[in-house]
């Protein structure tokens with residue numbers, strides 16, 4: 001076992017600082033980088049590079065082993081480098097985007113996918129993943145909504161914690177397991193107008209109530225690292241925000257792990273205008289407790305000087321180095337610097353049939369049947385199927401942040417349907433482009449002809465993969481280009497038409513909804529997207545996803561979310577129980593499809609909701625029993641959701657808040673009663689003094705989903 005304190009006592013200041021710096025792999029293996037490229041741009045010397053302690057953005061196990069070998073041969077201290085990268089929704093086998101996985105409401109499924117991603121990534125050389133990403137979101141214009149589990153703090157936190165546990169497995173020292181880094185702390189998803197990297201202004205109340213809980217859930221689950229966000233929060237960029245980084249993160253939550261900046265975020269303190277130069281930026285970030293600087297050069301160039309000048313304490317420097325070396329030791333890198341990675345292991349673990357099978361299951365469980373007017377499932381006996389639209393014969397459905405996932409390794413809709421229906425005639429017509437600025441309508445006639453001649457029509461629509469993800473924000477979140485026109489004309493030609501949607505965000509589907517009787521949202525479903533879509537469309541699988549984020553009727557409604565508060569003048573008579581807090585004259589106030597919505601081929605009847613008591617004391621508990629019947633001939637799964645509304649409190653409370661859920665499977669005709677236990681702590685909120693409290697009075701408990709409450713009962717908290 002390495003003696004970290006002794007090692008630190010033998011290191012020079014420059015060597016210590018090297019441990020606090022992370023750069024891209026090309027600096028270490030690209031001989032050009034030192035002469036004309038990024039090395040020179042960053043003002044680094046070959047000696048600086050020799051001391052650097054961690055690497056990101058490498059390709060595979062071969063590259064990792066090569067960099068590690070070169071480094072260990074040159075480093076007099078023999079301290080292995082640590083290799084970090086983003087494993088967001090799979091590594092080589094790609095699972096649905098996190099916003100889709102959120103719709104599964106199934107933490108065990110998320111763990112299963114995460115285990116597989118961890119296995120593949122670890123064999124390929126990754127030792128730490130920049131996951132989970134649990135930014136809370138309300139604005140579908142923001143491209144990074146795809147990386148989160150949506151607009152519900154509880155769900156987001158549970159999914160984040162599930163990832164932390166699954167990546168850790170039996171311990172991060174074991175090959176196959178990864179250390180984790182929760183991000184982006186804090187409130188990156190609150191970017192004004194949904195524009196990436198934009199300013200965030202939030203009250204402390206809203207921050208605590210909605211934005212912070214998921215990060216905290218990951219910390220409670222034992223996440224190893226944390227990444228501050230790019231944005232400024234109430235005027236201060238996160239990496240230099242003492243209130244966030246110390247008052248909340250360390251003093252209040254007790255986080256003791258390693259903190260790494262986001263990519264060049266320390267350098268960007270200059271662009272933000274809160275540091276005059278990179279030296280001041282380094283001082284601010286380091287003194288806020290950011291241990292590792294990713295891809296800017298403040299630490300490597302100025303930290304030693306800052307220590308000499310007394311602006312940074314030498315003890316704090318040693319503490320930061322200790323944390324880095326401790327993580328390396330916990331990963332077992334001093335014993336096995338490759339952490340089990342090798343080209344052979346990588347090949348053996350990648351894209352196995354088992355991984356593909358789980359990817360298919362995950363894609364089926366993440367899909368959400370938004371609408372179905374007796375169209376789906378199509379009969380498998382159909383003779384002629386028309387696949388129409390830009391995603392009909394398209395492998396680009398794995399989504400942004402797909403690591404080593406390859407589009408060409410995914411199953412397209414055409415391939416999925418052909419495999420399921422070997423005897424059917426399948427006709428493909430693209431009809432039009434999925435890009436916003438490609439408006440050529442000349443393919444529509446062929447698509448209409450194909451639709452006319454078919455027994456069943458599947459419109460395969462959506463936005464390209466690179467319309468979501470980092471930096472990819474949109475002001476118009478309708479189906480890009482002329483896809484609505486295509487849909488309208490195809491639907492006129494054949495009424496037996498269903499649409500499937502590929503997307504990284506909730507889209508505005510109002511025009512599509514007006515002309516198409518069935519819509520199945522696939523998100524970006526990953527490697528097995530096409531086979532999952534085929535199974536769902538033809539009834540081999542039953543849709544069970546529930547929306548993790550609301551779909552607006554119009555982009556003008558954004559930000560829109562189910563757990564809003566009322567104003568004093570809510571609009572009373574839309575089909576939601578508790579009114580709404582504004583009143584658009586041209587669109588209404590409800591989303592087109594709300595959080596929690598999702599249909600099934602089964603017919604679930606919520607028969608009964610009973611409480612074990614109509615009152616609750618602070619130290620007591622009560623049981624809510626909900627009985628659900630599957631009144632259909634089709635086996636299916638239902639996520640039973642339990643919402644709460646605090647009727648009167650010292651500040652305004654959301655009209656609904658999800659406090660529990662349970663996904664159950666019901667055979668035809670089967671009836672199940674599920675029990676939720678309610679305790680006082682589930683009824684707490686952040687009051688005006690920023691204390692987490694409950695207040696006595698009436699609480700309404702409801703089941704159903706956010707836009708369709710089915711049963712409601714009151715309980716009095718004494």
Ligand code: NOJ
Nearest residue numbers: 056086130183262263470
């Ligand atoms: C920038 C992104 O914001 C962050 O999520 C990611 O972890 C880093 N780049 C490293 O890839």
